[in-house]
Amino acid sequence: MPLSAPQRSGLVDQVIGQLREAIRSGEWPLGERIPTEAALAGDLGVGRNTVREAIRALAHSGLLEVRQGDGTYVRATNEVSGAIRKLAGTELREVLQVRKPLEVEGARLAATARTDDDLGRLRELLDGRDRAWAYGDMDDYVRIDAAFHQAAVEAAHNSVLTELYRGLTEVVVASVAAMTRLGLPHPEEAGHRDLLAALVAQDADRAATEVCAFFAELDAHSDMG
Template identity: 35%
Template sequence: MRRAQLVDEVIEQLRLRISSGDFKVGDRLPAETVLVSELGVGRTTLREAVRVLEHAGLFEVRQGSGTYLRSSTDAKALAPRLRHARVLDVLDVRRALEIEMTRMAAAYRTEAALVALRDSLERMRRGMESGDQRVFIDAEMEIYRVIAAGTQNAIMIEIYGLFSEALRLALTQIIAIPGVMPDCLARHEQLFKAIEARDVDKAEAVAKAHLGRVTRLVQEVLGDARVDEAGKKDAQAVQPLRAP
């Protein structure tokens, strides 16, 4: 059988395992050696299949951690629409999802979640101190992945996974605005404390305040910019973030 046919066969087998519930959203897939043995293919074939499913939005490959099921729904058709969405529209969806997510994560939080959140906050801090926006954004995205997982709601996790790439693109514009990174870090530290204390109302209040502040800033600075316009606006010419 030709390599392309083998890859297609592995993709189909992995999709079947997703649809049958063998893999659930948020789960880490079995180790590569295990999958190679189960599927009866070579490592190269498996890796090509995983790359295809990662591009489709089903898998997320985390360096040094493994491959995770991001969504059980192919996001490929949805992705172009999300990439062309207005940043403000992305923030509206973010607000609708994250405020409830933070409430649920605070109510159900675990020690493992706190460890993951602390680690991500530290990486946010390092990104801010070094001026590395990519590190900062990656860490912020990880915080909300942990919060989404903390809801213990498979549908919520999946919806957030489908939406996360558009959010990442929007954040590349938002984080570039002077003064945003330190303010954002401070708000997430407050959010962590509320989740740690299982203070549901405080977690909601912090999330609302943070997202409201970001929305006002985007209205002022980016206007009707779309998420695929990162780098087209001269964010450095903008005045530093001001207190509301």
């Protein structure tokens, strides 16, 4: 979605909204540098001070990161994830502590709420994850593994829980990447297929137990990073 010139009232708020939409829509991908202040000012037809104030506001909310002498980068795709990343920083244990209760409850609910389409999606993701591991494509592995966790929560069909977890997208990916760098856990030891089996059997207690065991394993090693 191309940026459009804002109206002259509430310029900063309008620019913030347009920059936020460029981030949310993926026009500016996570981790990539956004256009310069001068380029944005020209595209939007506003002064550089207006653009600078908008960028400062989005950096404060955690969506952008200003690197002096380098540029401004997309740090998160929504305010929830941005706030959590600011609070958790690089402390892997804190991220895992946030993820665990959401994923445990998600698994428990998904055991009875999941559909055949959900199960098919989970199988597809696990197969793709295992192929990525076999080929040594760690970037793809991390992406697919994080998508599996998201899909497992979505299988609970609880809109509030799903939206809360989507707000963690960036920190989930970052935590999966951190554990992958440590070589933990190996796909065969992660318990993901055991979780899938529990969902197939519609066994809520077993599903929750599998997720708890997974996080216990991660927690045991989270101080290694």
